[in-house]
Amino acid sequence: MPDLDVPDLESRLARSRSALLDEIEQPALAVVRRRATRIRRRRSVAAGATALAVLGAIGLAAQPWQHDGAPEVTATDPPVIAPVYRGGGIEIIGLSPTPVYGLNGQIVEVEFADRDNGIAAAGCVPRCPELARTTDGGLSWQAAQVTPTGSGPIDLIAFPGGHWLVDGDLDRSSADGSTWKIVDPPLPAPQTEIGPDEVPRVEQPGGDLAVWSWDQGRLGPLESQPELFTARWVAPAPTADGAWWAGGLIGTSPAVAVSRDSGRTWKTTALPSTADPTDSVTVSTLGTEAYAMARDQGGQLLGIYHSADNGKSFTETFRAAKGTAAPYTGDLVPLLDGRLLAVVSGDKRGSWWVSEDDGRTFSPVPELPAASSIRRTYAGYVVYGLFGGSWAAFSSDGTNWQKLQVN
Numbered sequence: 001m002p003d004l005d006v007p008d009l010e011s012r013l014a015r016s017r018s019a020l021l022d023e024i025e026q027p028a029l030a031v032v033r034r035r036a037t038r039i040r041r042r043r044s045v046a047a048g049a050t051a052l053a054v055l056g057a058i059g060l061a062a063q064p065w066q067h068d069g070a071p072e073v074t075a076t077d078p079p080v081i082a083p084v085y086r087g088g089g090i091e092i093i094g095l096s097p098t099p100v101y102g103l104n105g106q107i108v109e110v111e112f113a114d115r116d117n118g119i120a121a122a123g124c125v126p127r128c129p130e131l132a133r134t135t136d137g138g139l140s141w142q143a144a145q146v147t148p149t150g151s152g153p154i155d156l157i158a159f160p161g162g163h164w165l166v167d168g169d170l171d172r173s174s175a176d177g178s179t180w181k182i183v184d185p186p187l188p189a190p191q192t193e194i195g196p197d198e199v200p201r202v203e204q205p206g207g208d209l210a211v212w213s214w215d216q217g218r219l220g221p222l223e224s225q226p227e228l229f230t231a232r233w234v235a236p237a238p239t240a241d242g243a244w245w246a247g248g249l250i251g252t253s254p255a256v257a258v259s260r261d262s263g264r265t266w267k268t269t270a271l272p273s274t275a276d277p278t279d280s281v282t283v284s285t286l287g288t289e290a291y292a293m294a295r296d297q298g299g300q301l302l303g304i305y306h307s308a309d310n311g312k313s314f315t316e317t318f319r320a321a322k323g324t325a326a327p328y329t330g331d332l333v334p335l336l337d338g339r340l341l342a343v344v345s346g347d348k349r350g351s352w353w354v355s356e357d358d359g360r361t362f363s364p365v366p367e368l369p370a371a372s373s374i375r376r377t378y379a380g381y382v383v384y385g386l387f388g389g390s391w392a393a394f395s396s397d398g399t400n401w402q403k404l405q406v407n
Helices: 006-023 029-058
Strands: 084-087 090-093 107-112 118-122 132-134 155-159 163-167 172-174 198-202 209-213 217-221 230-234 244-250 253-259 267-270 280-286 289-295 301-307 315-319 340-343 352-355 373-377 380-384 392-395 400-403
Touching: 107 155, 107 373, 107 380, 107 392, 118 155, 155 198, 198 230, 198 244, 230 280, 253 280, 253 289, 253 301, 340 373
Parallel strands: 090 400
Antiparallel strands: 084 090, 107 118, 118 132, 155 163, 163 172, 198 209, 209 217, 230 244, 244 253, 244 280, 253 267, 280 289, 289 301, 301 315, 340 352, 373 380, 380 392, 392 400
């Protein structure tokens, strides 16, 4: 057997590993979704059987929407340290026994830069209280060492790499959320692209897109603008393949635009008109699936448009009749199993609703606690008004939620 030096041996091993991986067929997204659906159904059946057994044994009916009571427990659950609320394949982990951090006001905004690092802000009434930060996904919080100035509102902006910018009367930036400095923005200049450490923002009034950086603030308008009469929304983060989505109007009709080259060029798609005037358009994505939502001035839903081909074409799946906008508030969340998650505020049948037909119809999930709206963040989603109060929860995928230990 010939002698092999270490570099040659490592090279051959690397080629062998690569060849082996190439021979393993990866399941398609549709297959993954079918498997996820089967698992969800098995869990629902098991949870239902367990709940019936518990009720039969002790004759008690829990009301989890009122408080963090005892969770439903199965034989395979780990030792309980926090209540868990389950329904419709969705899980919300409640508060742990550790103390809740006080914000000195009601939560108005929570932003996550990644699954661990987030910042929470209370309302500025009449002054803005100090922000709070977490480094463990919301399980514990501490003072963020920054207090916005002025009477608000403030805007928390998360950037790639865990960088932060607080946009208020004075902009303040932080490399990691622990120490902050006042930002002195440069003279505005046209920007040819959205850089790897930058994000676009919608300018008001006017509706143009501008480029911002975490350490300099507003850099200037994007040279190539989407062909929207008025841009009303731009995604807080790019998709997994680097695309940026924007929504707005062409004339009075809803429209969306997408850039796959960092804002150098945009593809704009006009959507079917709604029965009532459209005020804004947002987009939610997962893989090659995209959902555009047209809303009225009050934020209620006028239309849903689904794309299964990465935004090349859209099909209208829901259109509200004139004067009957649907009360789904905030962002819609595409789930891995193919369903669409929405939140309705104040409906007696439940706050959490899911659709299995791309938004044509929705069904309530009454087992989950009350909520008021869902908003997209840089790293996932935050649900507000949890349990009918000033509570929030964070999820990176819309299925598994962690109630935030801050209020």
